[in-house]
Amino acid sequence: MSERPVTADELPITWALTTLGTVVDYGRTEKAEPEEFDDDDWILELEDIEKSTSRLLARLTCAQRLSKSTKNRFATGDVLYGKLRPYLNKVLIADRPGYCTTEIIPLKPGGHLDGRYLFYWLKHPAFLAYVAAKSHGMNMPRLGTAAGKAAPFVLAPPAEQKRIADQLDSVLARISSCNDRLDAVSALLQRFRAAVLSAAVSGKLTAEWRSERDSEPWHTCSLGEVTASSFYGPRFGKSEYTSDPLGIPTIRTTDMDRYGRIRITSDTPRVSVSPEKLEQYRVLAGDLLITRTGSIGVMAVFEGNQLAIPSAYLIRFRFRSRLRPTFAYYRLAAPEGKRDLGLSTTAVAQPNINAEAIKRLTIALPSLAEQVEIETRVQGLFAVADRIEARLAVASTCAQELPRSLLGKAFRGELLPQDPNDEPASELLARIATERASAIASPRARRPVQRKPTRAPKESAAMTKSRQDDDVKSHPYLARHLRRLGGSASAEALFGESELPVSDFYKQLAWEIEQGLIRDGKTVLEATDAT
Structure with a gap:
């Protein structure tokens, strides 16, 4: 190695x-x-x-x-x-x-x-x-x-x-140039995924598919019209959290990845709650979770049948049958959705978002059959991006x-x-x-001062120490010099021994006096027993 x-x-x-x-x-x-x-x-x-x-x-x-x-x-x-x-x-x-x-x-x-x-x-x-x-x-x-x-x-x-x-x-x-180009590929993949989502929710992704079928036209409605229910995750008391791995996981923003998936791990906090509270707050397959504060707008669709409860800073949406949860995720995760949520790069981010504001957003809704086709195509295109990204990670390493x-x-x-x-x-x-x-x-020749010839040389320019040096700042540096001088000396004599610039000398001296390391005897400075 x-x-x-x-x-x-x-x-x-x-x-x-x-x-x-x-x-x-x-x-x-x-x-x-x-x-x-x-x-x-x-x-x-x-x-x-x-x-x-x-x-x-x-x-x-x-x-x-x-x-x-x-x-x-x-x-x-x-x-x-x-x-x-x-x-x-x-x-x-x-x-x-x-x-x-x-x-x-x-x-x-x-x-x-x-x-x-x-x-x-x-x-x-x-x-x-x-x-x-x-x-x-x-x-x-x-x-x-x-x-x-x-x-x-x-x-x-x-x-x-x-x-x-x-x-x-x-x-x-050449390696640096290669790294720059690899970074550019990563940015291109992000733009590609964003473009896919835009095409998905605008109808462009399946335009040809619709033309080949007598499919239903898209119609616009509010998200609230197709929302069956929504609520904010509950707050838990300290006594409800448990180290028991069989406890109920509480999903956090950090359990969601950037592709809208939830990964519950051993690090996900667990709680022990009553069956009634679990039934009231548990998430079901197809629920959409959206972060409402902190990392605003991070969202994911819950899949599977594992028992879990969303954390207090998440909003859970459950939709009616004519809106597939994944398509709702596409609508909000697309650049247009982030813009509507106030999360685009050109918008001023809101301190938080709420369920009612999200429900007021409009959505262009295709038929269920077309929603399924859109999901299939998006997942296929994202899979291609995932494979490129995996190869990119190897190349970058x-x-x-x-x-x-x-x-x-x-x-x-x-x-x-x-x-x-x-x-x-x-x-x-x-x-x-x-x-x-x-x-x-040989005596060291003084370095000629080539600029500012009219300025008198300063005593600090010849000094070799600084108050930022490891053995000076926060140490009894001047007190040690006093002991070498017999335990006491005038400020002028101590300055001459210190090798510090004037400003650093007085800052260090004031600090050591404050710490009780040096006693100011008015005419002389004395090292104390504290050193």
Whole structure:
């Protein structure tokens, strides 16, 4: 399985298995405060990236987003990795500079990595399995800095990285196009079923059938004229519900499928009621059930002789003999019926519907013989759509699995032939180590500010921490620094040690004072025993 960890033994001899922190500086970010943003700067949030596909759903500017929080700065070519809920698989390659939420980590590939190769590895099933196991937090899990640095990374020779990325770009684009076309087929099938129902209740579906027979003409009446009875499902007290599987099922909207069928399962709630109440409310074969509130307009025809009672938010209709229940369902489920119920895409949906409003709707009523013929034809056409949909589901599953399989092959060296003349990854690792050692030994050059030259540099721009970091927010972060400073210090001294921007520092300080972690001694701040 591609989710299992990659081992060095299965890699080509010129490749290497290392860690993400060895090849990129995972977790190192450059903070920026809202006052540094221009109105037309790109502000990226996690919600702008579609899960799994990495499609950019929206590109909003500072003026549009009105951002008021600290962000991470990123440059063109950076690989932007969503560390919050990493199972959503939100990764993006920046095509222009901008600022992103601190829940996104910009990764700089440098000269030794192809950014696309890094991007694809972060989407590899084995990497996703690793981050799922290492993320911390129950409701909002995150991949921490230490775990991110220790994450596995398959390093191919530089030339091979580009070849792999080029091939993945090409093949995955075709798979994405295939998925789009499969989605289009699903939409076409929905339109086909809607068109069949429209033809069924308008008489077009059986026009030729009628012309070949001396059939009765259709006549128009209200649904109320052909309704024998209707009622709302009863409400049950807590004492009436039972875990006994022999209890009476209470049909819910979720027990109805989109094709007007009812499926009672072991999850359907059961009740224990008196024989009188059961007789009063039980559904019979041919009853039409319509949801009147919540998922308004979901409907189905009850078939069979199983004992069951509709839930309180369902309306049960029982029709006279000249209207077959299935034809009544076709009338209400067709696009025209949804429009009349106020449920079409162009209508404003009603908060609920009621039995009397439904009874006032008109219906063009054919003879019983033609109703039977219509049902036969609709069921035959729907069966064809069902078979196509089943094949579509298989094709869609295969298309969705292809990227996982493709990534598995790519990072085992099986996607393309190996070139023996490629520089081995071991030499690349040695060069990366040398470059890092040199960078540590040399003073880091301050990044030149190319825009806004008239603005004085802000102290927050040099800060490496944010209040959104895992070890800061909701933790005694400043109190720990106070203890390292001897237990007390001035606000200025604590700020200098905190590595936080000014606004984040004071927010964190106010929170820790409120929590009793720090005592404000007016001239100095003191760590309390609560830490």
